[in-house]
């Protein structure tokens with residue numbers, strides 16, 4: 001029966017043609033998104049930058065409130081309605097959003113790879129992407145079977161559909177749903193549905209489409225319980241990420257362990273981190289942590 005592996009893991013992402021972490025330090029990071037470079041706050045980069053000067057197209061200047069606020073300061077021309085990027089077969093629009101993100105989360109790339117490996121060789125794997133945002137994870141999973149993509153934001157779901165179109169994947173079997181993740185999952189449990197895999201990437205705080213309040217610490221235990229009810233001994237995986245919260249991966253691993261104990265397989269936990277682009281002298285870049293995760297896999 002599934003037990004928690006205590007030793008934490010690091011799921012390390014590296015840059016690719018359209019994305020890279022160029023440098024970090026003094027509480028900021030410099031990244032490339034296609035032909036454009038951006039500076040964003042990064043409190044965990046307490047070390048010193050390795051480059052003398054950062055040449056960027058825009059910088060996100062945070063407000064005084066540590067939980068949000070702030071604005072983009074444009075230093076050079078950047079297309080305000082976005083520009084196309086790719087990750088493997090998926091194409092999507094990157095854009096400077098008011099929430100300091102750029103329309104997708106590059107640190108999730110190793111997670112998208114891992115999930116696909118869990119259902120590799122299948123074309124009938126039923127997967128659920130909760131808090132699916134702009135859909136890059138759903139596009140990746142749709143190679144292996146039907147995907148149910150759920151997000152509370154109409155705008156994010158519209159962008160996810162547009163990304164599917166841009167990728168030439170509009171005919172993939174993806175249900176794009178604007179719904180509250182908790183309510184939808186509870187409804188699926190009542191309907192007796194099952195899935196082969198579930199990913200959930202919840203924010204610390206959010207709202208459902210009817211204004212339903214999502215607070216991670218309050219909502220997560222019930223949501224994990226419902227996700228477990230949608231999986232069975234033939235299912236392949238569950239993946240949970242948590243970020244911007246003072247919490248250990250042992251804690252979320254323990255939560256999965258409580259609910260998944262009666263399934264076969266193993267529960268693992270650890271950190272997602274992005275490796276800076278290599279240096280000119282050939283040495284490896286530093287590893288910048290971005291989130292904690294816990295995951296269940298069926299052996």
Ligand SMILES: C[S@@+](CC[C@H](N)C(=O)[O-])C[C@H]1O[C@@H](n2cnc3c(N)ncnc32)[C@H](O)[C@@H]1O
Pocket residue numbers: 104105108130131132133134135136137150151152153156179180181182201202203205206207208209212213214
């Ligand atoms: C960090 S994003 C997920 C990123 C995504 N997994 C990816 O890698 O591209 C969090 C998402 O949660 C959504 N959200 C917030 N509260 C929600 C709720 N109650 N139900 C469903 N989605 C919610 C937001 O609209 C946002 O798109």
